[in-house]
Structure formats: structure tokens, C-alpha cells
Amino acid sequence: HSPVSNDLSKVSTPVLFGIGGKDRRVPPPQGLELRDSLSAYGVETRTLWYPEDCHPLDTLQAYGDFAVNWALWVTQHN
Secondary structure, three states: OOHHHOOHHHOOOOEEEEEEOOOOOOOHHHHHHHHHHHHHOOOOEEEEEEOOOOOOOOOHHHHHHHHHHHHHHHHHOO
16 A cells, blocks of 8 residues: 555655665655655655665664654754
């Protein structure tokens, strides 16, 4: 079930994506499609790409990077 099938016109909260390139649970193209669809509605997005990671982000480097960027994102958008 694609999240793009939902009514994205109601979304206004900025969205930070952390996408693992080897994610088999949520294929990366699906996350990128959601990001692109939200952007088309004017929603601010940012994508952090972790080409060697999965779902959830499971390496210390990727998890740590996402955690720091998430904290900065929340601080900037609160």
C-alpha cells in the first residue's frame, strides 16, 4: 500500500526522510516518491540517504547521523 494514495494535500508539517539504500521493508523508490509528492504540495522536505543501510537504519554511523540531523530538524521547525 503506497502512502502516496493518501490525501497528501492535508500535510503541512515539514518532513525529514532517512532512507536506507538497502531497505527491503520500504523500498527506497517508494520513500522518494512520497518525498516528491509532498514537495509537489509545497511541503518542506529533506532527504538523508544512507546507501549501505536498511530499515531501520542499523549501523551506528547512519543511526547517529540521522539522530543528530533529526534533532536539528526538530529544533529548526519547532
